[in-house]
Amino acid sequence: MKKITMQDVAERAGVSSKTVSRVINNEPRVSESTRKKIQQVIDELNFQPNKSAQSLAADRSLLLGLLYDNPSSAYIINLQAGVLDACNEFGYGLVIHPCENNSPDLLPKLRNLLASSRMDGLVLTPPMTENRQLLDFLDSNSTPYVLITPLNLEQSCPLVSIDDVMAARQSIQHLIDFGHKRIGLILGARERSGTEMRLLGYQQALEENNIPFDEGLVVQGDFTFESGVTAGLQLLRQPQPPTAIFASNDYMAAGVMKVASQLRISIPYELSVCGFDDTPVARYMTPTLTTVRHPVEQLAQHAGELLIRKLKKHLERSESEELHSELIVRESTGPVAKP
Amino acid sequence: MKKITMQDVAERAGVSSKTVSRVINNEPRVSESTRKKIQQVIDELNFQPNKSAQSLAADRSLLLGLLYDNPSSAYIINLQAGVLDACNEFGYGLVIHPCENNSPDLLPKLRNLLASSRMDGLVLTPPMTENRQLLDFLDSNSTPYVLITPLNLEQSCPLVSIDDVMAARQSIQHLIDFGHKRIGLILGARERSGTEMRLLGYQQALEENNIPFDEGLVVQGDFTFESGVTAGLQLLRQPQPPTAIFASNDYMAAGVMKVASQLRISIPYELSVCGFDDTPVARYMTPTLTTVRHPVEQLAQHAGELLIRKLKKHLERSESEELHSELIVRESTGPVAKP
DNA sequence: CTGAAAGCGCTTACAG
DNA sequence: CTGAAAGCGCTTACAG
Structure with a gap:
């Protein structure tokens, strides 16, 4: 089971590897016919681009981080499931990071994690969403993040929340x-x-x-x-x-x-x-x-998608434009399970 | 916050980047004095090797996969915590993969996951540990794995289990x-x-x-x-x-x-x-x-460590030698919480 | 014990 | 719309 590279696809499709790259990344400026042809070869060979190479070349890890500090395991599982959905949809990986919001070495640990895993962005949940020090650190570090948190009008960053x-x-x-x-x-x-x-x-x-x-x-x-x-x-x-x-x-x-x-x-x-x-x-x-x-899974999925979109904009406009803070408010579904 | 590379460390320490690489990977054949010097520079600069570059060059992702299909969220949280401990200890990342053991596209999905994430090895839990088709697929694919599962003498692969x-x-x-x-x-x-x-x-x-x-x-x-x-x-x-x-x-x-x-x-x-x-x-x-x-977390940690050790041996001996199946049996701690 | 060269598989920046 | 060249930051294989 030899590994298939972009080069293999390119040769078989009779184009340069750069053009294959364009198709994979959904870049514009590719004629419909070549795109079709290349896509066909990709499917035939079941080609999957090498994430490590992509990350290294593009200087982005294609990894999202999920930070939580919550005793409810059911909540966390739903949280993970939602963010994973978003990740799978867009070819991202997920790094989970249970942590202690009150621990003095939360920031150093996070710094190391960011340095070594090079996560492109973070999804934060309470109580980290209200940890000023942490948010300031991320800002100064220009690490993009999205909060899953109760609506707080003082926040100007992207967040999703229930009402x-x-x-x-x-x-x-x-x-x-x-x-x-x-x-x-x-x-x-x-x-x-x-x-x-x-x-x-x-x-x-x-x-x-x-x-x-x-x-x-x-x-x-x-x-x-x-x-x-x-x-x-x-x-x-x-x-x-x-x-x-x-x-x-x-x-x-x-x-x-x-x-x-x-x-x-x-x-x-x-x-x-x-x-x-x-x-x-x-x-x-x-x-x-x-x-x-509590529609945790959907919230988490929205948060993941929001973050990924933010990362894309980040790239396209090269930080020249301020991002609008987006807000998604969802209602609870009301009580279930009658006594 | 410019990124620090091995090159930077090498220059500052007055050695070649290859020697820095040796120190990072704990390779032998480095004089104690140079090792010390380099380590000092690494600490000073707080250098963290770029995982993507490591993965690409060494053709290993430094990623472990964790497969589970279990309704108990508390169990899964403990499982994750244990494997994460092992991962953090050895600089590995963890890809979590909730799945459905009975789903017909479990194998195709796993194949894609392996192809795109290039996980170096997998930790499997019941019921996947008894899914012959899945295990055969991994074997044919020569993907290393470790099982967390009740002791089964028919298995000849590495596993950890409680008695x-x-x-x-x-x-x-x-x-x-x-x-x-x-x-x-x-x-x-x-x-x-x-x-x-x-x-x-x-x-x-x-x-x-x-x-x-x-x-x-x-x-x-x-x-x-x-x-x-x-x-x-x-x-x-x-x-x-x-x-x-x-x-x-x-x-x-x-x-x-x-x-x-x-x-x-x-x-x-x-x-x-x-x-x-x-x-x-x-x-x-x-x-x-x-x-x-049920000492799930410790079991999971052992499983993670076992898998990582297996990956190392895999490299050193280049598959020339059969691995001993290791077995760790831990007792339950007996009933807790009296009624 | 240490290093110079080549290469991993992509993307970027530049041409045309 | 397409491609040739250089480079991302490491490791491998080889020398010495």
Whole structure:
């Protein structure tokens, strides 16, 4: 199984290797007839250009990097799947990079990774999307990147995000539709920009239904199971406890369910619990957890495509023009899995 | 931030680029003094060799591929982490490749992936490790690979595995230690070689404790939550139901817990349930699931290191010598998380 | 132990 | 619209 090179294709098609290169890279200025002929030979020989040679000559690695620091493995898998889709579509490879946002050697490590792997661009997810130091480093390094993150109007760089306000509002509306009036809210980590948006969505839903806002029903969590337990206790031990609780992720919701079980509060008869993420945890719990599906895979795919497009523009216009920051807002699909 | 090349290092160190190359690749036949000097310059300049150039010149991609087809995201994350550790240690990159073992275009896709990414070797996980067609393809292609799979004596290729017999035996012993005598066993998919080993371990544990083997207590599952539900029903509706059930993974164990809840059987008072995998699902369920930790990450790291070593030998001896199949057997750590 | 030359398979920059 | 030449940054094979 000898390796087939562009040279082989060129000879067989009776053209120069440069022209083959043009066809492979979809460059214009090739007559339709030669293009056709060359494409035919490429298919016949099942020719695949050598990535290493391409990278070396064009000084781009054809590699995207994906940075994440998130305990939910289901989330990461979806994330990877989405970015991989985009990569496969455009002939890019993907370098995954689990990291620790708070580690002091995050930047040095990233520097090394960039230097050795020479990734052309990065897809960032929370909490790295809110790490100023990291973003500044990438800017100074002129490494292109795209964020997957809750909408933040202060950012001027390309990002894709779901509408967190809408997602929360829909979920709360869902609970209201089931007749709930006292609805507890467990927020995620305070520093995340998505957190206040969920609160906003919660408040909007209440307002639209003329339900007074009760501060005592809103509790701070940090996305962990344990914080869900603590928050759940705080909510359920009140003299007038909520009849429904919306948690900002499934792990915290699982924590609430644990508390409910300990307090002998029956779900869903005495308490409705709604999570956010649609992880497998939710599906396999007893009773099943109502949860909101987060279209992570599509988001990630968009992010990947956006990044690749950005890289292309980068090349064509040789940095002469500022890129518009693109924004894709997608709605959550509303709660799935009724209790 | 101009890129630093081997040439720069060579000039600054007053040697030829070839000698720098020798130092980078840890080749012998370099005097200690020059090696030191060159290393010093490398550190000063923070030089990182260009992977694309290395790949092109040496005709190896410095890339490992990881193939998996498994619904458990927690398992995959651990798998990736382990192989990544090995990759980082030896300057390799990792290409992840989620795939469908039963898809008819698995092989064509893999062929393309190999042709375009030129991965130097593959790490395979079940069920691909038992896909004869796939293995034959890789052999005919002389693509090196390492399997992470239950011990299978028919395989003559490098593999790492846990001792499934031992793992099952320990778990059952654990249940026996708690006083159980009627213990249900839910097996995984029939075609997996690990399945019969778990059965063997189960039988051994019973035998050692003089508990008669009752065929009615062994039920076939297929690793899904739903099969756990079905198997759980089958076991718990018997006239003399088991007081403990060992399921071959956590999803099936979760299924059993669901059934128990529906049948109003109290866990852990009337029934003990033990899973296998130590997924987050187990930690977050109410009541918590007893489960066996599977040292996936270490296994994966070993697999990665084994593969990289194999690639090196491949080079040195230029295929003249048959590789010994190496085998690493690690014990499970026994059940964690008491109910 | 060290080095000069050629080459890996592409793309870039330039011509025509 | 097409091509000949040079070069990307390394390693290989060969000398000495």
